[in-house]
Amino acid sequence: MEIPKSYNPKEAEATHYQTWEANNCFAPEINENPNAKPFSIVIPPPNVTGSLHIGHALQHTLMDVLTRWKRMLGYRTLFLVGVDHAGISTQLMVTRQLKKDEHKMPPDIGREAFVEKVWAWKNRYGDTITNQIRREGLSVDWSRERFTMDESLSKAVREVFVRLYEEGWIYRGKRIVNWCPKDKTVLSDLEVKEETKKDGKLFYLNYPVKDSDVKLTVATTRPETMLGDAAVAVNPDDERYRDLIGKTIELPLTGREIPIIADEYVDTNFGTGAVKITPAHDPNDYEIGLRHDLPQISVMNQDATMNAEAGAEFEGLERYKAREKVVEKFEELGLLEKIDDYEMVLPVCERCKTVVEPFLSEQWFVKMSEMRDLALDLMRTEESPHFYPRVPHEKVYTVWLENLKDWTISRQLWWGHQIPAWYDEAGNIYVARTKEAAMEQAKTAKLMQDADVLDTWFSSALWAFSTLGWDGETTETEDLKLFYPTDVLVTGRDIIFLWVSRMVMSGLKFTGEKPFKDVIIHGTVLDKNGQRMSKTKGNGVDPLDVFDKYGVDATRITLAGSSTGVDFAWRDEKVESFRNFANKIWNATRFCLMNSEGAKVDAASLTNAESLNDRWIISRLNKTTFALNKALATYQFHEAVQILYHFFWDDFCDWYIELVKDEITSDTVNTKRDAARTRILTILEQALRLLHPFMPFLTEELWQKLPEVSSKLHNDAYQNAPQTIMLADFPTGDAALTDERAESEMQIVIELISKVRNIRAEMNIKPGDKPAIHVAANIDLQKIFQSNEAQILKLARAEKLQIAESLDVPKASAKAVLTGGAEIALPLEGLIDFAKEGERLKNQFEKLNVEGERLNGQLSNRSFVEKAPEEKVSDLRARIAEINLQKRALEQNLDALL
């Protein structure tokens, strides 16, 4: 078989995914075991407008590793995929295109036509993200793909809305909300981000007190809102203003008179200690307004221009123009005290970055107190969901819930789930599942549906069960029974509040069960300088570029191997090293295949091993298998990757292949050679299975090349499926095959070879020169060295191995001491540099000496001997004995040199 010298990911990535998908390998139905335990994950639905970024690649890899692992273990696995309609971002994107292509705005074409355009857009571009998911190799079940605006999911949304309304948990009301003047919609608290403005100003305005010469100075960052002032507030304990409480202000520019009131809210140390109160344009002022029964004077329109209430002079002015004009007027009136520079933090719209205006408006809200308690009770009673890592997320989640405010769910958009509420001509509200039902309630057909749609996260909150068939009417399906609650949710920190908490609350409320058992919160991928990636900085890493450059598998295992729950800096060098790892796997397999005549994959070859190196590698393989399964079971992805990397590269390639190379490449055809070839092939095949969840393409490509692989190697649940490594039985380890004795015996052989190599390097022995190795050792060690003579000679590049009870070598020899007191010597007449050899031995002696002194110090500490566990003390004694033994030998060697 002709195999290229290096792995080309493109070929493997081009074919296998299609085969897997075409053979329905991803669907749970591939599992033929009726008693198989279920395992399910739902993907956090990416935005339909979106394209893959490196954070997705990380999150998706972790989910796919778990899914492939469980599938190979024989679980009935469902990895459910789908996309989110992403209300605001999609609407913005289509609006932008409409503007560009037709120079029109949505109102120009009307709601119906606009929504049609969004659907067309979705159908045209919506598969960008899903094709990218295929590229990543995700083993998701495409037959169950969902979209948040599918009819069934939309029905679930209406159902939930109606039920919550009927219970009084959804209400409509006039509140101060976060208003985006550009998108002209309300935003929830979580959709508002902060932006620091360094060149902000704090304006000090003088308000004349009626019937006096006194002026009260108030400070504000938004002078234009003074047009809507309803009062000035001071702290009741503030001596400076005590006399003024109850008096009246003649509010400049408006001709209105407003009271001076006392309220504890006012901080006497900030600004002037007197605060202008604008109930319609500030959330705190709104609260104060309610307490003091102040009028709510709204002076702005929805686009943040001033309205008629602001007065004729200001009406129609944009908010910042109005600000300038107000300041000008105050200056003209001699009422502008001063302007200070002031660094401030502004709330901005998460999507369009426009400064959000606190705005008095009528909206729909979900009352969170009861919903919140459901989630808090779950945490209290079951400590669920279990966060990985638990610190800090469990606490952050809990504290957030405890302080949760009501959720604004209406959005002034057209793209999304339209609110199932209707109004009659008198303005009465009818909330119902359908228009017909609403008409029945209203006893009239003259109804107008609420124009608003629901927050995108309202439908996302139902994702874990609406995708499995729950629509309010149907509440039990096969999928729900099998796959709900899901096993684990994998997601980023930023949506714990937006999504995780809301899924928990709605899951508990509507299914009576939590939506998932575990929540894995992965870290953020930062750029190579440790900075957050962002479009404006242009420092993002495009996973598709990385795939092209290094291959999908290398990228996947890099991401998994970096994942410990904390943020990490992206480095191309890391992927490069895993690209090299992929190549190493490729070439190890290439070696086995080049010598595979007469061999096949045969599990029996793992149980009938006799030689030390075979028993050793089989023991290593089993320990690796145990450790890997354990690491995955606790979501320790970094650990899992380390385990695999170390086993494959160090144990299998650097030692095992080299140890058995001669035997395997022998020209002599015999059963011994066949057995050795079968064994290495079998071990390799097991290793490929262990690697498969991380590196699906490479392992499939290689596995299919192995002689006589078939679906017989599949897990029992997949015996009839077309042969693929993704359905192979995942090794779980066999305790009978771990062999501590083989491992420690091999360790001493490795030590011997390494020490000889060290001497060779230090003494500059040419690779072609083959010295003799003299070994002095006890009977047990003699046997071990004797039976591994061929391997020792080959790997140490030596001529012969002279084993005796004591050393008898010429003075011109380089020596070393092994664990257990064995000694080695290489006669190097004419090659040895005595000064260098003396230096080398002294260095080793010194190292041992330092360690010995430290340990002796510890041992002479009486309290250590008394209080430390016996085992630790005896370990220490043994180590000291070992050190003394080696030191004595080194001393003798040094003496012999002089």
Add this chain to the structure above:
RNA sequence: AGUCAGUUAGCUCAGUGGUAGAGCACUACCUUGACACGGUAGGGGUCAACAGUUCAAAUCUGUUACUGACUACCA
């Protein structure tokens, strides 16, 4: 302002009480029939500082410094 996290080899990061680890980078040697995307042998860290608990601290506690994240407020 509050809460939390981090500070370990030149770089990126593992490591939760018992002799400091990996990858990359670095040095020397090596085209040894799987692989130079390779092999062999090396060098390199008083685990941020200080104090405490302990027979024993990178690991537990406290304080400080720096970095970062989140939450709230900001007239």
